[in-house]
Amino acid sequence: MTSTLTISHLTKAFGGVKALSDVSLAVEPGERVALLGHNGAGKSTLMKVILGLIAPDGGEISVCGAAPGKARSKVAYLPENAAFHSALTGLEQITYYMRLRGEAASGAMELLDRVGLGHAAKRRIGTYSKGMRQRVGLAQALIGHPRLLVLDEPTSGLDPVSRRDFYELLDGLAADGASILLSSHALTEVEARTDRLLILSGGRMVAEGSLPELRREAALPVSMQITALNGYDTDIMAALPDAIRLNGGLHLSCTQEDKLATLARISAMQEKVADLEVIPPSLEDIYSHFSRRDGQ
Numbered sequence: 122m123t124s125t126l127t128i129s130h131l132t133k134a135f136g137g138v139k140a141l142s143d144v145s146l147a148v149e150p151g152e153r154v155a156l157l158g159h160n161g162a163g164k165s166t167l168m169k170v171i172l173g174l175i176a177p178d179g180g181e182i183s184v185c186g187a188a189p190g191k192a193r194s195k196v197a198y199l200p201e202n203a204a205f206h207s208a209l210t211g212l213e214q215i216t217y218y219m220r221l222r223g224e225a226a227s228g229a230m231e232l233l234d235r236v237g238l239g240h241a242a243k244r245r246i247g248t249y250s251k252g253m254r255q256r257v258g259l260a261q262a263l264i265g266h267p268r269l270l271v272l273d274e275p276t277s278g279l280d281p282v283s284r285r286d287f288y289e290l291l292d293g294l295a296a297d298g299a300s301i302l303l304s305s306h307a308l309t310e311v312e313a314r315t316d317r318l319l320i321l322s323g324g325r326m327v328a329e330g331s332l333p334e335l336r337r338e339a340a341l342p343v344s345m346q347i348t349a350l351n352g353y354d355t356d357i358m359a360a361l362p363d364a365i366r367l368n369g370g371l372h373l374s375c376t377q378e379d380k381l382a383t384l385a386r387i388s389a390m391q392e393k394v395a396d397l398e399v400i401p402p403s404l405e406d407i408y409s410h411f412s413r414r415d416g417q
């Protein structure tokens with residue numbers, strides 16, 4: 122399978138600031154990839170290089186088999202705060218963009234229906250909510266059946282139902298073979314709705330993989346919350362010297378390697394245990410682990 126996007130050893134500096142250092146990645150057709158990173162990590166710079174808006178200092182990049190910028194008809198971009206003409210209706214705005222791209226404007230209404238804006242198509246964009254303007258942006262991004270969608274924090278400002286609808290739309294596009302690269306700070310959301318996570322930190326790609334892969338690689342400790350049956354907490358603490366009293370229960374943290382052995386020791390005391398909760402590291406923990414690994 123030919124990748125939709127291939128980047129090897131990309132570098133870009135602004136004066137003395139290394140915005141991207143030796144970044145390599147590939148995105149396959151039908152793949153939904155989330156780009157995570159702290160403010161200033163290099164996400165927007167990477168997107169601008171992919172779109173051909175700025176040239177890299179070094180490295181290679183291929184977008185839909187061509188140089189960035191040469192494949193614009195196959196690439197869609199949704200900026201974080203898409204701005205539109207407030208006096209135009211949604212229908213007029215999308216019709217205008219379709220004409221600019223040489224597409225038959227008769228499909229404008231269908232596009233607006235697809236993003237859930239059919240009912241407001243003939244209202245001025247100036248009267249739209251932020252979420253509705255974001256949908257106009259998405260409709261604009263869908264013009265011409267793009268093979269790669271580059272979406273910069275596409276769900277910021279959307280309510281939970283709009284976010285779900287938005288991801289369902291992306292799922293449909295991915296099922297048709299489009300590749301999606303989206304940046305986000307909403308970790309739990311991208312955890313559930315994308316196939317792979319890329320974490321940029323200080324311009325370097327510090328982690329890449331599905332959440333289970335990143336969880337394994339980070340090998341962060343597992344937390345256990347034990348509720349003792351009345352009076353047995355002292356016995357349990359004697360058997361598990363690392364346990365501490367916390368929030369009315371007993372708290373224990375152990376390495377991934379010791380997890381099964383620790384569980385076995387707790388099971389052996391089951392007549393003294395009322396309840397046990399095993400809490401795996403959250404995506405926030407994993408993200409912080411990789412983001413701070415280089416001392417940032």
Ligand SMILES: Nc1ncnc2c1ncn2[C@@H]1O[C@H](COP(=O)(O)OP(=O)(O)OP(=O)(O)O)[C@@H](O)[C@H]1O
Pocket residue numbers: 135136138139140158159160161162163164165166167
């Ligand atoms: N045109 C520019 N001139 C100078 N420095 C720049 C320019 N564009 C980006 N930078 C610097 O490059 C680094 C990466 O910036 P970038 O905008 O790519 O980060 P980001 O991950 O998109 O951040 P955010 O989440 O805040 O949008 C930052 O240190 C930024 O200040």
